[in-house]
Amino acid sequence: LSVIAQAQKAGATCAFVDAEHALDPEYAGKLGVNVDDLLVSQPDTGEQALEITDMLVRSNAVDVI
Numbered sequence: 001l002s003v004i005a006q007a008q009k010a011g012a013t014c015a016f017v018d019a020e021h022a023l024d025p026e027y028a029g030k031l032g033v034n035v036d037d038l039l040v041s042q043p044d045t046g047e048q049a050l051e052i053t054d055m056l057v058r059s060n061a062v063d064v065i
Helices: 002-009 025-030 046-059
Strands: 015-017 039-041
Touching: 015 046
Parallel strands: 015 039
Antiparallel strands: none
């Protein structure tokens, strides 16, 4: 999350694949993450997490995953 916060400050588009459904938006905000601008995915399975990550990488639409 700290990497995401720094990347967002530099203008990067960031995504977070929350495979454990454990992202705490309040905590992320305290670390400097702009949660409103963060692309968040909460897949149901590990396979879905890998597929989503693969799609994000191939899309070149995000700078940090």
